[in-house]
Amino acid sequence: MPNWIKAYVRFVDALNYRVGRFSMYLLFVLMGILLWSSISNILRQNAIWTLEMAQFTMVAYYMLGGPYSLQLDSNVRMDLLYHRWSDRTKAWFDAFSVFALLFYLGVLLYGAVESTIYSLEYAERSPTAWRPYIAPIKIIMCVGIFLMLLQAIAFFFKDVAKLRGEEL
Template identity: 85%
Template sequence: MPKFVRQYVRFVDAVNYRVGRFSMYLLFVLMGILLWSSVTNVFRHNAIWTLEMAQFTMVAYYMLGGPYSLQLDSNVRMDLLYHRWSDKTRAWVDAFSIFALMFYLGVLLYGGVESTVYSLEYAERSPTAWRPYIAPIKIVMVIGTLLMLMQATSIFFKDVARVRGEEL
């Protein structure tokens, strides 16, 4: 494989590793928010921000952790025939099927960017009592989608290398 492909794969894997490890800690933030919500409910002081903040934290958790999950190959796979195939056949099938994921992520990224631009232009806010701005979580979603698309491209390069008998 060309040097720039190897560098791309190394760079994307390193970035998604670090972002994924960071996003693991967002689960603790989510637990803290939900604990605070429970404690304040006991004292009849409802914090109006906790439900929505928990939702935003959960979105950040799975959008930023998704590429790391894909990198570790811990995603769910329909395995009727896959386990019976050789490594080379699996790499061929993965190299072709990753295009469906890349197309989906491309459409999702396009829509996410359009929606984020709209949110920034019009200072879109949530229609709840707390009324937080929506743009920050949309930016996180776009970043997560971009990282997922980059990781899918990295996996494609790894599969092509495996078909050629190389390892990246």
């Protein structure tokens, strides 16, 4: 494989590893928000922000952690026949099926960017009592989808290298 492909795969793997490891700690942030929500309910305080902030944190957790999950091959797979195949057959199947994933992620990214631009132009806010701006979480979603797209391309290169008898 050309050196630029090797460098691309190394870069994407390293980037998604770091972002994924960071996103793991968002679970602790989520637990803190939910703990605060429980405490404020006991003390009869009105913490109107906790539910939406927990939702935003959960979205960030899974959108930024998704590429890392894909990288570790810990994603859920329909495994009716796949586990019986040889590594070479799996690589062939993955090399072709990744195009469906790339198409899906491309359409998803296009829609996410359009929605984010709308949110930024019109200062879109949530229709709840807290009324936070929506654009920050939409930006995080765009970043997560883009990182997933980069990781899928890296997987394609890894499968092609495997078919050629190389390791990336």
